[in-house]
Amino acid sequence: MQIGVPKEIKNHEYRIGLTPAGVRELTAHGHQVMVQQDGGKAIGLTDELYARAGAEIVASAEEIFSRAEMIVKVKEPQPAECAMLRPGQVLFTYLHLAPDPQQTAALVKSGATCIAYETVTDARGGLPLLAPMSEVAGRMAVQAGAHALEKAQGGSGVLLGGVPGVKPAEVLVIGGGVVGLNAARMAMGMNAHVTLLDRSLERLKYIDEVYGHQLTTIYSTHDAIEERLPETDLVIGAVLIPGAAAPKLVSRAQLGLMRPGSVLVDVAIDQGGCFETSRPTTHQNPTYEVDGIIHYCVANMPGGVARTSTFALTNATLPFVVQLANKGARQALLDDPHLLDGLNVHAGQVTYEAVARDLGYPYVPARTALG
CATH class of the missing domain: 3.40.50.720 (NAD(P)-binding Rossmann-like Domain)
Structure with missing residues (x-):
């Protein structure tokens, strides 16, 4: 051929x-x-x-x-x-x-x-050709989010891991698949306080067994997301419905619950994005601001590495x-x-x-x- x-x-x-x-x-x-x-x-x-x-x-x-x-x-x-x-x-x-x-x-x-x-797909129901780029994107999401939180980038000026005497950033990961788990691992590695939401109790049980008290796992509902937005510095959207448009999990009205300078990283942007205010960006101009909240929505994140x-x-x-x-x-x-x-x-x-x-x-x- x-x-x-x-x-x-x-x-x-x-x-x-x-x-x-x-x-x-x-x-x-x-x-x-x-x-x-x-x-x-x-x-x-x-x-x-x-x-x-x-x-x-x-x-x-x-x-x-x-x-x-x-x-x-x-x-x-x-x-x-x-x-x-x-x-x-x-x-x-x-x-x-x-x-x-x-x-x-x-x-x-x-x-x-x-x-x-x-x-x-594969025999286990996974997505083997999406998985390697999901691993990259999940790890990059925290790296990009940490950078966007810097004051010079429009963020709130919070260091993800904090320092002795100053509390670390609060990171909310929505989705416990390959992207979400890789994002959570990176955020924990940077000493942030991490909460992960997912709708699979089996997946939450697995993550809890592996990471224990290092990571807070919560069943994902609209209420669960809304309750955590006011205290969260960095939200990473990591949801996936294979082949379909991503569901919108954070509305524009809910941005008002967040502290100014907080950051949204939408890894689902390739499938339309999981935040109502998401629109595709590029590595050349990766972020924009809506209602005081910084959005990072690069549609080919792994292309950065x-x-x-x-x-x-x-x-x-x-x-x-x-x-x-x-x-x-x-x-x-x-x-x-x-x-x-x-x-x-x-x-x-x-x-x-x-x-x-x-x-x-x-x-x-x-x-x-x-x-």
């Missing part, structure tokens, strides 16, 4: 869809890999390294999209990239379609087979890329129900139920769409 890896063009996105090691694995299976010139240069993955691994270095994204049977990316295709997709071509990347009707319409129009990293993120992501995606290349997309999808869960759009049909429901498309089950 001819596989293309274009350079990412989203604002301040330096990750790349495959590492040189990934290229070498694919070429060892007899596939051809094209990598766009300087695609990994920003993170030290030079054209020379890719060429040595067996890749063909291609000057333009246009050539990659025109020649490749499968496109492997990191972030959702931008409008110019969507326009280059064609019927029968395979796109394997993060999509986050539910809050993005324009991208969805463009992918439906393209006729391409679009497989989303974030909805591929692009080298770590690229290696972590390729470790997870490579087995699926090899599977798709070896068998062809249709057979690979039919053979692996967990990969099939990743199919969001195929031949002009929306094949992921939550996306169809949220955006008003007819839902066609993935197996039916593949015929």
Whole structure:
């Protein structure tokens, strides 16, 4: 199979869809890999390294999209990239379609087979291709929130861990999944006082057994969130409904309960955000203020640590890329129900139920769409 890896063009996105090691694995299976010139240069993955691994270095994204049977990316295709997709071509990347009707319409129009990293599942019901970036984003959320709390950044001037004689910051993590637990671990490591909310009693029990008195666990309700907002310095939104738009858990009216200069970090922004006042930002301009509350809503947080993120992501995606290349997309999808869960759009049909429901498309089950 001819596989293309274009350079990412989203604002301040330096990750790349495959590492040189990934290229070498694919070429060892007899596939051809094209990598766009300087695609990994920003993170030290030079054209020379890719060429040595067996890749063909291609000057333009246009050539990659025109020649490749499968496109492997990191972030959702931008409008110019969507326009280059064609019927029968395979796109394997993060999509986050539910809050993005324009991208969805463009992918439906393209006729391409679009497989989303974030909805591929595993035998335990997890999301193995979302997990590594969730780990990164959860850890970054605390780092970013601590910085935003600094007075020069518009924050309240609170040091997350406090000092002897001065109490630490109060951190509220909403969601106890991969993002939330990684955020809580980082915040505890910085000596903040951390409260974690989740709706799974089984998950709360597990977290309590692991961390004990270091971490306060509370069943998540609207009342539980509202009660804690007045005392909280940093709120991290870490909720996820796979493939669907994130629920809004903090309203604009509730911002008035918080102390001026407090910070909201919305890690769910890729799925539309879990705060009513959230809107996507970039690493170039990561924060904004609403009613005295600082919002950090960068839609590609792991791109800020692009080298770590690229290696972590390729470790997870490579087995699926090899599977798709070896068998062809249709057979690979039919053979692996967990990969099939990743199919969001195929031949002009929306094949992921939550996306169809949220955006008003007819839902066609993935197996039916593949015929």
